[in-house]
Amino acid sequence: MDQLVLDLTPEPVSAFDTFIADRNRELIAAITGETPERFVYLWGEAGSGKTHLLKAWIAHAESLGRASIYLDGQTETLPDFAREASFIAVDHVDALDPDSQITLFSIYNSLKESGEGYLLMAGRCPPMQAPVRDDLRTRLGWGLVFEVKGLSDEDKLAALAHHAAQRQLAIPEDVYRYLLNHWRRDLASLTQMIDMLDRYSLAMRRPITVPLVKNILQTTDSEP
Numbered sequence: 001m002d003q004l005v006l007d008l009t010p011e012p013v014s015a016f017d018t019f020i021a022d023r024n025r026e027l028i029a030a031i032t033g034e035t036p037e038r039f040v041y042l043w044g045e046a047g048s049g050k051t052h053l054l055k056a057w058i059a060h061a062e063s064l065g066r067a068s069i070y071l072d073g074q075t076e077t078l079p080d081f082a083r084e085a086s087f088i089a090v091d092h093v094d095a096l097d098p099d100s101q102i103t104l105f106s107i108y109n110s111l112k113e114s115g116e117g118y119l120l121m122a123g124r125c126p127p128m129q130a131p132v133r134d135d136l137r138t139r140l141g142w143g144l145v146f147e148v149k150g151l152s153d154e155d156k157l158a159a160l161a162h163h164a165a166q167r168q169l170a171i172p173e174d175v176y177r178y179l180l181n182h183w184r185r186d187l188a189s190l191t192q193m194i195d196m197l198d199r200y201s202l203a204m205r206r207p208i209t210v211p212l213v214k215n216i217l218q219t220t221d222s223e224p
Contacts, residue, residue: 023149024049030144031057031120038111039143041093042122047186048150050122054089057120061087078103083110087118093140094123094130105136119143153180156187163191169198171208178210182217 030037031053042050054070061068068087071078078100082088088111090096090104104121111117123130127141151159157176164171171194183193200216201208 023151024146027053027146027148030146032060036118037144038118039108040120041127041140041143041145042120042148043124043126043145044148045150046124047184048148049186049188050148051091052186052188053148054091054120054122058087058089061118073100078107080106083107083117086116088120090119090121092123093121093132094125096132098133101132101136105133105139108136108139122148151187156180156185156190159187160190160194164194167195167198169194169208171197172210174210175208175213178213182213 027042031040042053044050058068058070066087067085068089069082069085070089071082071091073090073092073094073096077097078090080103082103083106088107093104096104108119111119121140123140125131126147127137127145130137130140132140157173157180160176160179161171161173175197179190179193183190197208197213197216201212204212206212
């Protein structure tokens with residue numbers, strides 16, 4: 001059973017059409033318009049969708065044939081060659097190590113001086129509260145700054161119900177509410193879990209119920 005569950009958890013693809021933009025329409029327009037802003041900083045609480053937006057932005061750039069790169073400040077050191085890309089996304093800016101902060105500051109200045117290229121950055125704090133060096137903190141606030149506003153629980157429930165309906169799934173509301181309380185709360189992870197429940201229920205010939213969800217969470221050691 002462990003192997004079956006693991007096989008049903010592919011990495012979700014980030015795209016703008018899978019991001020619920022009701023409370024973030026101005027932000028989406030700023031980074032996807034015909035003349036997108038060159039320097040944008042996004043901030044917001046964990047699970048609000050910042051990483052999804054950065055990856056969707058990079059995927060969009062790649063679909064246009066533009067050289068692009070996504071960098072995660074939590075897990076990697078920023079390479080100096082990143083400045084060679086036309087579209088640069090830097091996630092978790094507030095987690096950058098000192099050397100990476102210097103690199104991002106240099107990349108920002110290079111793009112500014114060249115008049116070419118786009119830089120999209122994200123962190124949990126507003127620019128002036130970011131725990132980075134002073135000169136980089138100033139740069140974060142030079143371009144457009146947006147707070148990524150997360151979905152309410154009711155918005156998430158509605159989105160999950162809509163996703164299930166598209167897959168022609170009959171899922172009781174208590175299943176959604178259980179997931180909100182015992183699984184990751186970002187919509188991408190919740191939607192991925194619905195897809196896994198669909199496949200697992202078909203494989204086991206069991207309806208999608210709270211006991212089934214508990215079984216999967218215990219099997220994958222994912223329940224908090």
